[in-house]
Amino acid sequence: MSLIRKHEMHERRFSRNLGVGLTLTALIAIIFGLTMVKVTNDDFSLSGSGVPTQTEEAN
Amino acid sequence: MTDVSLQTFDEHEPQFGDYFALLKPRVMTLVVFTAFVGLLAAPVALHPFVAFCAILFIAIGGGASGALNMWWDADIDAVMRRTAKRPVPSGRVKGDEALAIGLALSAFSVVFLGLATNWFAAGLLAFTIFFYAVVYTMWLKRTTPQNIVIGGAAGAFPPMIGWAAATGGVSVESILMFALIFMWTPPHFWALALFMRSDYDDAGVPMLTVTHGRPATRRHILVYTVLLAALALAMGLTSAGGPIYLATALVLNAMFLKGAVEIWRRDEVMAEADNYGVEKRFFKLSLLYLFAHFGAILADRALETLGFGFGGLL
Numbered sequence: 001m002s003l004i005r006k007h008e009m010h011e012r013r014f015s016r017n018l019g020v021g022l023t024l025t026a027l028i029a030i031i032f033g034l035t036m037v038k039v040t041n042d043d044f045s046l047s048g049s050g051v052p053t054q055t056e057e058a059n
Numbered sequence: 060m061t062d063v064s065l066q067t068f069d070e071h072e073p074q075f076g077d078y079f080a081l082l083k084p085r086v087m088t089l090v091v092f093t094a095f096v097g098l099l100a101a102p103v104a105l106h107p108f109v110a111f112c113a114i115l116f117i118a119i120g121g122g123a124s125g126a127l128n129m130w131w132d133a134d135i136d137a138v139m140r141r142t143a144k145r146p147v148p149s150g151r152v153k154g155d156e157a158l159a160i161g162l163a164l165s166a167f168s169v170v171f172l173g174l175a176t177n178w179f180a181a182g183l184l185a186f187t188i189f190f191y192a193v194v195y196t197m198w199l200k201r202t203t204p205q206n207i208v209i210g211g212a213a214g215a216f217p218p219m220i221g222w223a224a225a226t227g228g229v230s231v232e233s234i235l236m237f238a239l240i241f242m243w244t245p246p247h248f249w250a251l252a253l254f255m256r257s258d259y260d261d262a263g264v265p266m267l268t269v270t271h272g273r274p275a276t277r278r279h280i281l282v283y284t285v286l287l288a289a290l291a292l293a294m295g296l297t298s299a300g301g302p303i304y305l306a307t308a309l310v311l312n313a314m315f316l317k318g319a320v321e322i323w324r325r326d327e328v329m330a331e332a333d334n335y336g337v338e339k340r341f342f343k344l345s346l347l348y349l350f351a352h353f354g355a356i357l358a359d360r361a362l363e364t365l366g367f368g369f370g371g372l373l
Binding site for chain 1: 076
């Protein structure tokens with residue numbers, strides 16, 4: 001018999017921690033995926049943000 | 060001397076599923092599906108991952124408004140049998156937590172939809188959350204029997220948001236999709252109010268069954284179903300429809316009208332005799348009705364993509 005008896009509360013807490021962990025992991029994956037899609041898009045440009053693009057710098 | 064400490068646990072230990080239940084996952088399926096159809100039916104193609112994210116953020120926005128609704132309505136949810144087991148009235152999640160989750164997810168979904176697609180779609184999502192949480196939940200629901208009629212607009216916005224996410228604007232097609240859900244909502248909820256019997260009375264929610272009585276509710280269901288059928292069939296002749304949509308609309312509207320006439324002809328004695336069988340069947344049919352109409356819109360767009368376009372008569 002283990003020294004620490006598992007209470008039903010521990011299972012609920014574990015479910016909550018696991019759920020939050022997986023949600024945060026999914027959030028990271030989504031933000032990363034979105035960023036990759038946006039920056040690899042053909043019409044992606046930083047010109048609107050005030051940061052000079054390579055083309056603008058060349059001119 | 061011996062120190063004895065007694066650790067007491069707070070009974071408030073929600074599972075992750077309790078938080079998820081705040082987002083009304085069953086309502087979310089309707090939001091996801093109609094937004095998905097709106098997005099795919101649009102004439103502009105989005106990158107598949109961006110489209111997936113757009114649908115996800117719309118779903119989260121819908122879920123956030125559900126959490127805000129549960130926070131505000133915890134008192135009446137506790138009274139009604141249908142809603143008494145929801146996370147807040149059952150005590151599994153605190154009201155403050157529901158409010159915090161609702162607000163946080165609202166902000167998250169709007170900002171990320173804007174970043175992923177465009178700010179018009181994000182604005183439409185923000186307005187939808189505001190409309191459901193404030194206009195419907197806080198204002199209309201407890202003050203007028205027209206709560207379902209006007210509040211139904213909140214549930215009708217998702218296909219418009221999906222369309223706006225792809226195109227950046229509004230068009231006749233997206234307004235027609237909005238109108239279809241808007242007109243469908245009252246008969247759907249009034250049928251539910253008929254067979255949930257005393258729930259709304261007990262909670263003091265001024266549903267039509269409470270303020271105008273059940274015979275008036277039955278008449279209203281018939282009138283709205285006739286108007287809905289006219290709209291749904293007319294929509295089949297526009298560019299929003301197509302041959303599959305038209306065939307689906309013909310069959311389902313005939314069935315829906317038949318159900319509405321049956322409901323109109325019955326009284327409470329007849330309804331109680333078969334435990335509201337006709338009303339329950341009508342409610343189930345209403346779910347199939349909406350999914351089939353939007354499924355047909357999607358099928359027609361697929362036909363167009365394959366080169367069998369219809370284009371619409373109007």
